[in-house]
Amino acid sequence: MGRSPCCEEGLKKGPWTPEEDQKLLAYIDRNGHGSWRALPAKAGLQRCGKSCRLRWTNYLRPDIKRGKFSLQEEQTIIQLHALLGNRWSAIASHLPKRTDNEIKNFWNTHLKKRLAKMGIDPITHKPSSDAVSATGGGGGGTTAAAAATLSHMAQWESARLEAEARLARESKMHRPSAAAHFQSPAAASFSTSTPIHLQGSSSCPLPTPRLDLESPTSTLTFSEKTESIVRRTAFSDGLAWPGEQLRIGSFSGSAGAAMGSLGDGFVEMLLGDFDRFPPATAPISPAMGERTATTTKKARAIGPAY
């Protein structure tokens, strides 16, 4: 019943030699990587395909930035970890040129310890001593509010990832590149301090999101009618919570407004017209453009992180 081993017996394991790296690089440079399973033999490597893929994605790929993480990167990782938990690939998709493995290592060896030292639980991102004192006096209220905000953001982000996956699926039928444009303004807010203003079109495709609309890049704000439709759709689709204030319009890129931006951005995405996020009106970090459909694959399977 057991699984067949992914690698044949007798294949080399352990650290890669410069010669092996060279072979792999040269092969991919010439032929690209079609089937990883078949690649080792063609490239003349005594490795399994999985090992080759790992070596390429985590080390040899030309678009990898190595070296120390910047302060901004550190902050981004912490913020995204608070949102997403240990979803390293999702976190990596927001950090240009960093691999999930690198981020995971950095978190485990540096950030986790640093947060713990600061008295912050690296799992919940709440102060360790504040676990049961949310209603206590002093600064407890502020902390509890921050924790609630974080939890709320996590729910939004999880829902967003789910919708992203769904839309990515649909986009395959209509416009294959659409998923690449599907970006969260909230996530963008982590990497930019520029205010972001969403703009809506009055010709919203409802109730089902459609990706094949050729609507003009309108600068109209949401009309009341549009807003009511959006609210209805969001709630009926289970993507907003009963009683939740659903703000529609604009938001700033500050961290404090991130929750609102998630809501706004998400609802905007429900409408499914990605072309209404031109760079000029919704600045998006370079990393955001690198989100892949596969990133969303796992996200769909994972429920809310909190």
Place this chain on the structure above:
DNA sequence: AAAGAGCCCAACCGCCACGAT
């Protein structure tokens, strides 16, 4: 200088999702 402890990170492992058949 030597030994042990701790740290770092590349690589491995097992599982899962998805597409093809």
Place this chain on the structure above:
DNA sequence: TATCGTGGCGGTTGGGCTCTT
């Protein structure tokens, strides 16, 4: 519908390096 092959993900390991005693 079931099965298989493949790629991707997160958790974990272990060898080498650095620091401390």
